[in-house]
Amino acid sequence: MASSNLRNDNVKSIDGIIVSVYLALMFIGWLMITAVTFSDQSLDSFGILDSLLTRESLWYGIAILIFLGSLLIDHKFWDSTSWAWYAAGILLLLLVVIFGREIKGATSWFVIGGFSFQPSEFAKLVTVINLAAYLGLASVKVHRGRNFLLAFGILALPPILIMLQPDAGSALIFTSLLLVFYRAGLNPTFFIILFALIGVVIGTLLVGVVHILPYIMLTGMALLALQHRESTLLLIGVGILFLLTLAFVRFVDISYILIGLGITLTGFGVYTAIVDRLQPVVTILGFVVSMLVISYAAHFGYHSVLKPHQQDRINVWLHPDKCDPQGSLYNVIQSKTAIGSGGFLGKGFLQGNMTKLNYVPEQHTDFIFSTLGEEQGFIGVLGVIILFFILLTRITIIAERAKNDFIKYYAYGLAAMLFFQVFVNIGMTMGVMPVIGIPLPFISKGGTALVTFSLMMGILVKMDLDRGRR
Numbered sequence: 001m002a003s004s005n006l007r008n009d010n011v012k013s014i015d016g017i018i019v020s021v022y023l024a025l026m027f028i029g030w031l032m033i034t035a036v037t038f039s040d041q042s043l044d045s046f047g048i049l050d051s052l053l054t055r056e057s058l059w060y061g062i063a064i065l066i067f068l069g070s071l072l073i074d075h076k077f078w079d080s081t082s083w084a085w086y087a088a089g090i091l092l093l094l095l096v097v098i099f100g101r102e103i104k105g106a107t108s109w110f111v112i113g114g115f116s117f118q119p120s121e122f123a124k125l126v127t128v129i130n131l132a133a134y135l136g137l138a139s140v141k142v143h144r145g146r147n148f149l150l151a152f153g154i155l156a157l158p159p160i161l162i163m164l165q166p167d168a169g170s171a172l173i174f175t176s177l178l179l180v181f182y183r184a185g186l187n188p189t190f191f192i193i194l195f196a197l198i199g200v201v202i203g204t205l206l207v208g209v210v211h212i213l214p215y216i217m218l219t220g221m222a223l224l225a226l227q228h229r230e231s232t233l234l235l236i237g238v239g240i241l242f243l244l245t246l247a248f249v250r251f252v253d254i255s256y257i258l259i260g261l262g263i264t265l266t267g268f269g270v271y272t273a274i275v276d277r278l279q280p281v282v283t284i285l286g287f288v289v290s291m292l293v294i295s296y297a298a299h300f301g302y303h304s305v306l307k308p309h310q311q312d313r314i315n316v317w318l319h320p321d322k323c324d325p326q327g328s329l330y331n332v333i334q335s336k337t338a339i340g341s342g343g344f345l346g347k348g349f350l351q352g353n354m355t356k357l358n359y360v361p362e363q364h365t366d367f368i369f370s371t372l373g374e375e376q377g378f379i380g381v382l383g384v385i386i387l388f389f390i391l392l393t394r395i396t397i398i399a400e401r402a403k404n405d406f407i408k409y410y411a412y413g414l415a416a417m418l419f420f421q422v423f424v425n426i427g428m429t430m431g432v433m434p435v436i437g438i439p440l441p442f443i444s445k446g447g448t449a450l451v452t453f454s455l456m457m458g459i460l461v462k463m464d465l466d467r468g469r470r
Contacts, residue, residue, distance in 0.1 A: 015464055018394040021387050022067070022442070022457050029382060029443035030060050031349065033372050036364040036445075038350055052364070052445075055115070055293040059447035064452035070458030075466045078459060079406050082126075082133035086154070092119035093161040096243075100165075108165045119314040123158040125452050128413035129459075130154055131177060135184045137407035142184040152183065169437035176420035183399075183412045193287065200291045204298040206318050210254055212295055214245045217261040220288040224268040228449035229278050317434035331367065334360045335429045339373030339381070348375030364445040366437055369429040384443075388422050398464045407463040414456050 020136050037053045078085070096119045099142070100107040109116040132153050134140060140147045155178075159171035182191060196219060203212040218238060225234035245257060265288075273281045300310065312328035323329035338354040347353070352374040354360060360370050392415050399411035418441055425440040427433030439446055441453050 007401070008012070012148040013465055015394060015398065015461060018457075018464075019461060021391045021394070022065075022454075024383070025391070025442040026060060026454075027065065027386055028270045028372075030057065030385075032368050032443055033364060033445055035350055035352065035355055035371050035375055038356075038369065042430055054445070057452050058447055062447070063450045066451055067454040067458040070455055071146050071462050071465075073262070073459075073462060075407065075459065075463040077403075078129050078410075079136070082130040082244075085126040086130035089119070089123045089156060090161065092121055093158060095119075097161070097164050106165045106167045108162075108167050108170070115447065120158075120165070120167060120184070121446070121452040124173065124417060124420060125456055127145045127155065127158050127174065128410060128417070128439070130179065131180055132406050132409035132413055135180065135409050136404070142181055144187045148181075148186070167437070172436060173417060173420055173438065177413055178418040179416040180409050180413050184409060197291060197294055200295050201298040202318070204295045205302055205314060209295050209299045211249065212256075213241075213292070214249065214257055214261050216288060216291045216295065217258075217265045218245065219291065220241050220265055220284055221261075221268050223284045224265075224272050227272050228275070243427075313434050313436065316431075317428075320431070321389075329436060331361050331432045332342065332428070335367050335370040337430055338370040339430065342374040342377040346373075346375050348397065349375055351375060365439055366425065366435070366444065367429050368444045369426055369440055372443075373429075385426070390416070392419055398460060404462070407466075410463065411460055414460055418453075 033056045034053060038058075084165045096110060097107055099110070100119075101109050101111045101116075103109055103116075107119050108120060109302060111117075130149060134151055134154060135142060140151075141150060142148055150309065155174060159174040162171040162174075178191070178194070193410055200212060200216065203215060210322050218241060221238045222235060222239070225238055228234060231248070235425070245261070249257060269285065302314065306314075310330070312323060315322045315330055316332055320329055320332075327332060334354065338352070338360050341347070342352075350356075352371060354374055355371045360367050363371055369381075371382060376383075395411050395415040395418070399408045400414070402408045402411065421438050421441050424436070424438045425444070428435045428438070442450065
């Protein structure tokens, strides 16, 4: 009787919402793949292994079976074997560079028969598991230098190896796992500094080194202002300076603005050193110098290191006016046109003209969201975004109600990767993010990605079932 009650409790505790949303996204993904590949020829060839629709249908079936199979594995298995899985993932990343097949300029796949396997997708799973297992140890405190360096090494090694393929898009996804560090207790100042430096890089590429210098100086002033009790008034003053700089930078010689802000920043620094202490001034000065160095490095890297086609990817995002509408900007223009042509209700399933005539390149992979926009319109697009929002919300709920740090950090790792891929993929199909080759989870073509995320989802659901066990 007790055993029967336990089984009933477990069944009741399955998060039905997250499972339903997962299956709904899988079904939508299969429909979109069908829409992209549909033709009279595809119907005639369905069931033949060489058919794209047949292969993708098999992958969807395999992914769901793996999702269900993962529910039978105790979550402690993944915790206790995390280093073995991580080692296997690293080994595959090394082997694919040597023995993998080059497709579209990247040696990222093993090809066996009619199927391909991408180790970088498997690396996402093992990195999340190993990072969660390490940070979940009672003896590990992420704010300690040694613990932080080892955890960061776990995170950094896979993308470094992926860059050897090279596959910048897949490597960039791993940066999303910094969210796990934040949830594990890393000082928020680290992330403030990180986002500031990212902002400097983007700003430099957008307006150039000279025109980003005033904002670097203003950042230094804001940090100095925060050192004083009367920081509210000082911050208001910095805010006013920021608005004035923004208003006059186009109409006043930049050298006058730099001289004025330089004198003001020096005055801030001297005042802080006199009324407070010298140490924060030195620290903030070092941060400002670091931003200047990174700004010049970004400028040099863009103009002297990146190849023309890599520069084009950045220009499509930040300087579309410099791009060739028939060249690097073509994909984005066609994608935006396809999405816009769907209107409010869409043209209907299998009725998308741009989809049928293959106007959007890579429509079955990176740009599959344009098919959704054309055929299902604003309602369909909104529906998919809501499904992803619900999925991410449920994952964070599972993370917060977990009584086990391994489960909590694993859930946040999965949520971070999903959010990053969804945000960047949808953004790049609409021209607001750089086109860096990141697929839409559960929907874009790609058997390895589909199986990996399905396995990750299954592991999470099983973890939630075991949340009461330490």
